[in-house]
Amino acid sequence: MPLxxxxxxxxxxxxxxxxxxxxEHEVGIGLMEDDPINFHQAMESSNSQKWIDAMNEEIKSMxxxxx
Numbered sequence: 001m002p003l004x005x006x007x008x009x010x011x012x013x014x015x016x017x018x019x020x021x022x023x024e025h026e027v028g029i030g031l032m033e034d035d036p037i038n039f040h041q042a043m044e045s046s047n048s049q050k051w052i053d054a055m056n057e058e059i060k061s062m063x064x065x066x067x
Contacts, residue, residue, distance in 0.1 A: 036051070
């Protein structure tokens, strides 16, 4: 007995409207205008303590996840 093939229409795993939404908002995903691009700039910024806190949180997360 031969195998039957499905006649059901296949759909993409990611809907087309999701891709459009991503394309419309991908501009905002990048760096903010005043984000530092290296460690030295982060340490000289007025938000240096926030950058230090964020780095420590990231290191803690990496240790907790054995990364």
